[in-house]
Amino acid sequence: MSLCGSSKREHCMKCESVAMLNYVMVKPGCDTEVFVECATCGAFVARYTLTTYTSEDPYRSYLRLMRKKRSDSGAATRQAGQKFVTEVWEGYRQAKDLVADSEEVDHLEEILDRTE
Amino acid sequence: MKGWSLRRVLLGITGILLAVLAYLMLGSLPPRQRIMASIFILTVFLWITEIIPIFVTAVLSAFLCALLLGQGATLFGAQPLPASLFFNPFANTVIVLMFGGFVLARVFSRNYLDEEFCDFILARLGNKPQVVLLGIMGITAVMSMWMSNTATTAIMVATVLPAVRGLRPGSNLAKALMLGIPFAANIGGIATPIGTPPNAIALGLLAERGYTVSFFTWMIAGFPLMVVVLLITFGLTWAMFKTTVTEFSLKVSREHPTANRGIVYTTFFATVLLWLTDALHHIPSAVVALVPMLVFSVAGLFSKEDLRLIAWDILLLIGGGLALGAGIKETGLADTIVQYAVPSGFPKFGVIALFSFFIALIATFMSNTAAATIVLPIAVSLSGQSPMMMMITVAICTSYGMALPISTPPNAIAYGSEMIQSKDMFRLGALVSIVAVIVTVAWQALLFLVFPGLAVTS
Incomplete structure (x- = not known):
């Protein structure tokens, strides 16, 4: 099967680390959110809103x-x-x-x- | 075209050819009946092969009825029937009733109250394998009385699967648990009018003929039977998959982000109470069914997004099924089929038993709702002035088609766990199906003999 699309590892914009911590927040009636933090320097990296997990x-x-x-x-x-x-x-x-x-x-x- | 394999195209052409062939071969019938027979055969073919989604087939059959039996009928030398005859069923009161049930289930699920209920009971089952199995089957059946059988099975299998995977591969207890859940879900649906779509189809067809079956009446016929069939199924499961395991417990430690318990439970119990007491207040079940949506919407628990996520395909399937039933009745095709299918003088209970076994058999190979849509319009024509017993019995027996992984979505879900083999499902499922049909016919005969006035007519 040919590969299409793009893919990359999430990395910290401050220290370039690819080691991440995910904080998953579940609230009833709301979409689940994942806050990503750099495991190396502790900087906030990204937030994902999940439709499926x-x-x-x-x-x-x-x-x-x-x-x-x-x-x-x-x-x-x-x-x-x-x-x-x-x-x-x-x-x-x-x-x-x-x-x-x-x-x-x-x-x-x-x-x-x-x-x- | 995306997704259109050669196989599907060829099957589609075969279906159309069969329909045309039926029209040509049934030259002795009046034109309307020939057209209806062609549509019926095409619909059955599409439902068996599932080359298009089954709800699309249902809509297609209503469309073809309106087109070919409407103004198009003049091309075949027949008087046209009004298109409204085939579209009004989409607004039948049973559609509203099912919609109300869907809303209740949606809000329960969205607030994780279904899982909370499930875990609350599971945590109290102890560690005796037979008690755990019976408890799991009981919870599944009770939940599927009100929720979709599919969703109930998904919750239960997801809950039990980690513990089942801890058992020896191929162990009898694993098989018993993974078969007990889908079978209990199939059986649980028989207890209420909203438990499963075939029940709604039966109610809709009866309503079209002026017979009203109240929520309470259905539950009198269905609930005790559900308990008996469930216990028999448990007994058969336990006997067929004897286990040497003496202790088995489930770890139930999920955290539920539950919310809005008070308002959801109050609305649920109030709705059920109103459904069960319609003989006192005379508010039709379909009107009561709108109470949850109104309450939950005002309380901010049911949004436009929730509305979009309602299973509209199932409602369309029921509507299309009722439209097909209306066509079969209005064209007189049902009477013609009955003349040929059942010898005159055949005993009434024999006919009911025959139809009950037949529907359980075909529901094993195709969607239960589709099976109900095919058989119930004929059954209602056959049952003369007292169709209540025939319709309730045959509709209930639709849920017993469960010998194969493809028989019902609950079966497919349990089979997908890879903890059971299809031969296990067939052995137990076929046995349960046969026993359940016999028990159901006997129970209904007893019920209607003891309480002849049970079926309230209007």
């Missing part, structure tokens, strides 16, 4: 998504579960390959801007 166990994450859904087709539900898990592992592999293949020159915001 996938853990190291993608199928359980899929179940979390299904918690708010209704479905009327066993076949479609089964396919969706398989596709979800496959896409997570495939996406993870691609993201790592893209980072390995390219120079990380852009700020993450610039990459995101280009995808809008």
